Amino acid sequence: MILDVVDKLPFLYETANAHPASLAAAFIGLALLLWRLVKFTVLPALDPNDPKEYPYWVPVVGHLRAFTKDSQGLLTRARLHFKDVRDPFSITMGGQKFYIVTKSKDVSTVYRNSKTLTFEIFAQEILVDLGCSQGAVNSVYGVGHADSKGLVKELGAKTPAKKTRDMHHHQLFPGAGNLINDIGSVFVAYFDKTMDLQWLKTQFYANEVGNGAVTVSLWDLNSDLFTNAAQEAYFGQKLRSINPAMAWTMLEFDDLAWQLMFKYPPFLSRKMHAAKDQAFDALEQYFASPIEQREDTVWWTKAFEMEMRSAGLGDRDLAIMAMTIYWGASTNLRKGGFWFIAYLLFDPTLLALIQDEIAPAFNGREINQDYLTKQCPRFQGAWEETMRITAFSSSVRFVTEDTVIGNKLLRKGYRIMMPYRQMHLDESVFGPDAEDFVADRFVKNSGLRNHNMTFGGGATQCPGRHLATHTILVFVAMFLHRFEVTLDPPGQLFPQINEAHPVLGLVDVKRSSDLKVQLRLK
Numbered sequence: 001m002i003l004d005v006v007d008k009l010p011f012l013y014e015t016a017n018a019h020p021a022s023l024a025a026a027f028i029g030l031a032l033l034l035w036r037l038v039k040f041t042v043l044p045a046l047d048p049n050d051p052k053e054y055p056y057w058v059p060v061v062g063h064l065r066a067f068t069k070d071s072q073g074l075l076t077r078a079r080l081h082f083k084d085v086r087d088p089f090s091i092t093m094g095g096q097k098f099y100i101v102t103k104s105k106d107v108s109t110v111y112r113n114s115k116t117l118t119f120e121i122f123a124q125e126i127l128v129d130l131g132c133s134q135g136a137v138n139s140v141y142g143v144g145h146a147d148s149k150g151l152v153k154e155l156g157a158k159t160p161a162k163k164t165r166d167m168h169h170h171q172l173f174p175g176a177g178n179l180i181n182d183i184g185s186v187f188v189a190y191f192d193k194t195m196d197l198q199w200l201k202t203q204f205y206a207n208e209v210g211n212g213a214v215t216v217s218l219w220d221l222n223s224d225l226f227t228n229a230a231q232e233a234y235f236g237q238k239l240r241s242i243n244p245a246m247a248w249t250m251l252e253f254d255d256l257a258w259q260l261m262f263k264y265p266p267f268l269s270r271k272m273h274a275a276k277d278q279a280f281d282a283l284e285q286y287f288a289s290p291i292e293q294r295e296d297t298v299w300w301t302k303a304f305e306m307e308m309r310s311a312g313l314g315d316r317d318l319a320i321m322a323m324t325i326y327w328g329a330s331t332n333l334r335k336g337g338f339w340f341i342a343y344l345l346f347d348p349t350l351l352a353l354i355q356d357e358i359a360p361a362f363n364g365r366e367i368n369q370d371y372l373t374k375q376c377p378r379f380q381g382a383w384e385e386t387m388r389i390t391a392f393s394s395s396v397r398f399v400t401e402d403t404v405i406g407n408k409l410l411r412k413g414y415r416i417m418m419p420y421r422q423m424h425l426d427e428s429v430f431g432p433d434a435e436d437f438v439a440d441r442f443v444k445n446s447g448l449r450n451h452n453m454t455f456g457g458g459a460t461q462c463p464g465r466h467l468a469t470h471t472i473l474v475f476v477a478m479f480l481h482r483f484e485v486t487l488d489p490p491g492q493l494f495p496q497i498n499e500a501h502p503v504l505g506l507v508d509v510k511r512s513s514d515l516k517v518q519l520r521l522k
């Protein structure tokens, strides 16, 4: 770095002499070089416990542009810049410093610490960005009254946010007294009804090709079935009657939701706001309608509504909060189904092996779901590998007190980001083929499951993880059992990922590389 500056001094001097007008520019350049030298070389040497900062040229802006263009590329470059030792380092974007944690062991330490590292500030920010009133957010999160465990200090009672999380567990977890089967059965009934050629022929993404076969967009098929199934479970028929195309409204919002995350100004994100508001309007109307018309939902929806109303929320705030669960469930399920089927279709040997493995789970239209989810290790393993290779989001935390992670001191007031992809491609954990899809990786070494972070971890670990795995395994097995599936036209290339946009879990597909598949009843 020092040599950098010394090297450039004669150049700056000559430039200033030859063109006096550029003297100011030369001084600015010199000042910038000195600032960089002090900030990224001198100061870090004085405080080796501070996570090193990935250097940048433009103060305040930092790496914002690179992050919005290709976040994983930026994080990889930064990690390699620090010789891949995987100590926590920091990146500045738009004036905000983020600590980046990429070592599995450090990530586990972060997940275990709910005392000085918190999450709720992020949930509150996203709710406000979505349009929730500050009053509603304050009462749901007990702002100013709750401790780090989500207990209201004066009363010792749980905040509504904490109770809602407990309700998710009751609805979505396996185990005595829990209700995962109730919600799972709605998904399976919906798949059973819609994985039917007559039904598919009526959809805009399907074309009849003769002999009773149809060609469909694999992406649209997954989007449609998973999102509508989630809607049916959580909001029953009433929401469908208010907005028959509600699922597609949600999906339109999901496709553009990255603009919300990057805080695009409204004039540059009109389509996203329009879809979002349309979704909120429908859900607001839903919650304003008589409760007797909304009996056909899973337990969670009613329990959640009761809790939120007693916290003083009105229909609009209720709609916004309920939409986040609809969004979280549908955005990832559709991507999971799509990528899993794509990996199977592009490996005929694996596909044949899986088809043999799952066959005993079927007796006509009857499905032994227990068999599928517990007795098919190659099938389960291929799904786990699909998740490992397509998980592109990050867990985040806010540092409320100075905290040591690894051998670095993370300072109060900054944010931590734990990008799953950086951990999932760690060759010291997953081996030299970490970048490849290896269908039996988790079958051969089940210990690797502890390093699969797709569902996050700690207090914020995805409560839908059991349902997600269950419904995706059942969906894909039904799809492969019911239809003969071929690429149409043949010779299509494997779909490309869309790395440019941030996601809430699994990576998006570049729509131009969607797969067209022909479905014929077996």
Ligand code: HEM
Binding pocket: 123, 165, 168, 172, 325, 328, 329, 330, 332, 333, 336, 393, 394, 395, 396, 454, 455, 456, 457, 458, 459, 460, 461, 462, 463, 464, 465, 467, 468, 469, 504, 505, 506
């Ligand atoms: C393949 C499918 C899915 C993936 C990859 C996924 C991934 C994630 C991730 C990465 C998080 C954040 C974890 C963290 O910050 O540590 C999360 C949170 C969440 N997920 Fe999922 N998810 C999936 C399916 C579902 C489903 C089906 C539901 C509900 C039915 C669901 C409900 C939620 C909720 C409510 C949260 C917020 C938890 C909290 O902050 O307390 N997810 N999910």
